[in-house]
Amino acid sequence: GHSNIQGLTDLGLMSNLLTGYLTLPGEKEQEYDKYIAARASKPLRPNQLSYWQNYNKFYVSLMKAWWGDAATRENNWAYDYLPKLDKGYDMLQTFELMSQGKMNGFICQGFNPLAAAPNKAKMTGGLAKLKFxxxxxxxxxxxxxxxxxxxEHNDVDPSKIQTEVFRLPTSCFAEEDGALVNSGRWLQWHWKGAEPPGEARTDLEIMGELFTRLRALYKSGGxxxxxxxxxxxxxxAVAKSPSPEELAKEYSGRALKDVTDPKNPTQVIRKAGEQLAGFAELRDDGSTLSGCWLYCGAWGPNGNLMARRDNSDPTGIGQTLNWAYSWPANRRVMYNRASCDPSGKPFNPDRKLIAWNGTAWTGADVPDYKADEDPSLGMGPFIMNAEGVARFFGRGNLAEGPFPEHYEPFESPLARNPLSPGQEQTLSNPAARVFKDDRAAFGKVTEFPHVATTYRLTEHFHYWTKHVRLNAILQPEQFVEIGEGLAKELGIASGDRVKVSSNRGFIKAVAVVTKRLRTLPADGKPVHTVGIPIHWGFTGLAKPGFLANTLTPVVGDGNSQTPEFKSFLVKVEKV
Structure with missing residues (x-):
């Protein structure tokens, strides 16, 4: 699996999340008990597990990891310490506030929003209004x-920008110990391969010193x-520089007091101070801490399981349980109970993940199910859902649900939604978030007749690898991809330079004419598509280029608020 955004969402770095996909309360949720009740979903059908009913255990253990002795039953486990959101404060909302001059400062850690966010002109304008x-x-x-x-790659007037920029050079992942999470949910420990150059420090050192200084100021000044x-x-141990090992043990979890067996309170299953073996040992009485309940057990009583490198596969079906640690509970396939029929027999005996042996669920994987639950009792395999079964449509979780619908992008070459004829209001997603000035920046098909999309290349990774010589050699110069139909119409050959404009700006690049971008018939009219790789910019070792997001519109998807990078209107011209 690829080390991607998985770790970001696991650890709650989205503006509405806590770790482990717990959520921040809204401004109307001032009462702790109501906050918990809304999330600790009870089973909707008889004998279902509905594992989110343990939400309070996850929440209390997280608060103990964050605030220790200051999180008590009397203060609802520091519930009042948490912000109560009036709305999401994601990337688009942040830059909207910034562009309105409502932010003084911005700390940008391991992120390149000028390149990654839509409408570069808006992003530049917002950054220019900051004090620091x-x-x-x-x-x-x-x-x-x-x-x-x-x-022309970044045509600004520095004399008119008063933002003070502080650059704190950090180490990169190969210059520090720690764990990465991939799209297979594996937490894989890695070891430092080299010392960081110059004055670079780890993020932990920088954040540690920043926090201790801020805390001292708050203690003295209130x-x-x-x-x-x-x-x-x-x-x-070193307040200004927490170690990766300390943080890993903290997010994995440990007992603050003796933890007893709920079926036999006289039996201690984990002594105070010991690392927890898994999230089943978390409690809601303040006796456990875990910085991320999903990661609980990754550094358990037997040490750092993320560091394991045994790739043996005794069953031959790709189940390497002794390689690293996969959340949750080292389980490699979630909802693996669904691989069996109602009686507990695998649908495919040649790929037996788990099976019921008459007394327990066993097999090549860790059962995602109550281990001793007789299948005849009817518990569904989808144990996180209150109903125990999968869902064909969103039950209260989609802004424009419950059933899926096709919507055209906000910048569309079509005047109507072909799948909803006669309903003008369904052209684009009515639940999408569009700020006033961003709506005014939309282009029209009469001026921008071509459809553009952005994508990545094999030879580059986001905006990093243009700083790497070998990658810059492999793909040295910015290009756009156009189909043979559009190339013929505009008289463009491979190698010609073209200008691609939207209502927000323009880029110039080499044209690459291919067969794969065909002219598409859409609602009775031909539509030409332009492909724009994202990797170039005005810093790095590759030839300077334009940021692809110079062109893209600011539209927040109705549910995820992900910007609408993938389809927008442009005009292609030969230069």
């Missing part, structure tokens, strides 16, 4: 250089509500 910008990154990113003029800062649990 802090960049934590091993590379000289476009965001860190937004104020510098790079000719504030409107300093409690969440001054009471933060910070038990690390």
């Amino acid at each position: 910008l802090v960049i934590m990154d091993p590379l000289a990113t476009e965001t860190s250089e937004f104020w510098r003029n790079y000719g 504030g409107a509500f300093p409690d969440p800062i001054v009471n933060l649990y910070w038990p690390y």
Whole structure:
């Protein structure tokens, strides 16, 4: 699996999340009991597990990891320390506030929003209104250089930008110990391969020193509500530089008091101070802590399971349970009970993940099910859902649900939604989030007759590898891909330079004419598509290029709020 955004969402770095997919309360959820009740879903059908009914155990253990002794039953486990959201504060909302001049400063850690976010002109304007910008990154990113003029690739006037930029060079992942999570949910420990160059420090060192200084200021100067800062649990041996091992043990979890067997309270299953073996040992009485319940057990009583490198596959079906650690519970296939028929027999005997042996569920994988549950009792395989079964449509979880619908992008070459004829309001998603000025920046098909999409290349990774010589050699120069139909219509040959414009800006690049981007018939009219790889910019070792997101519109998907990068209107011209 690829080390991707999995770790970001697991650890709650989306604006509405806590770790382990717990969620922050909304501003109407001022009462702790109601917050828990809304999330600790009870079974909707007889004898179903509905594992989210354990939400309180996950929440309390997280609060103990964050605030230690300051999180008590009397203060509802520090519930008042958490912000109560009036709305999401994701990337698009952040830059909307920034562009309105409502933000003083921005700490940008391991992120290049000028390159990654839509409508570069808006992003630049927002950054220029800040008093200060802090960049934590091993590379000289476009965001860190937004104020510098790079000719037509970044045509700004530095004398009119008063933002003070602080660049704090960090180590990269190969220069530190720690764990990465991939799309297979494996937590794989890695070891430092080299020392970071120059004055670069790890993110832990930078954040550790920043926090300890801020805490000292709050202790001496007070504030409107300093409690969440001054009471933060910070038990690390070197306060200014927590170690990766300390953090890993913390997010995995340990017992703060003796943990007993709920079926036999006289039997201690985990002594105070010991690492927990898994999330089944988490409690809601303040006796356990875990920084992420899904990761509980990754560093357990037997040590760092993320560091395991035994790739043996005794069953021959790809189940390498002794390689690293897969959340949850080292399970490799979630909902693996669904691989069996109602009686517990595998649908495919040659690929037996688990099976019922008459007394327990066993097999090549860790059962995602109650281990001793007789299948005749009817418990469904989808144990996180209150009904125990899978869902064909979103039950209260989609802004425009419950059934799926096709919507055209906000910039569409079509005047109507072909799948909903006669309903003008269904052209584009009515639940999408579009700010006023962003709507005004949409282009029209009469001016921008071609459809564009952005994508990645094999030879590059996002905006990083243009700083790497070998990658820059493999793909040195920015190009756009157009089909033979559009090339013939505009008189463009491979190797010609073209200008691609949207209502938000333009880029110039080499044209590559291919057969794969065919002219598509859509609602009775031909539509030409332009492919725009994202990897170029005005910093790095590759030839300077334009940021692809110069062209893209700011539209937040109705559910995920992911920007609408994948389809927008442009005009292609030969230059």
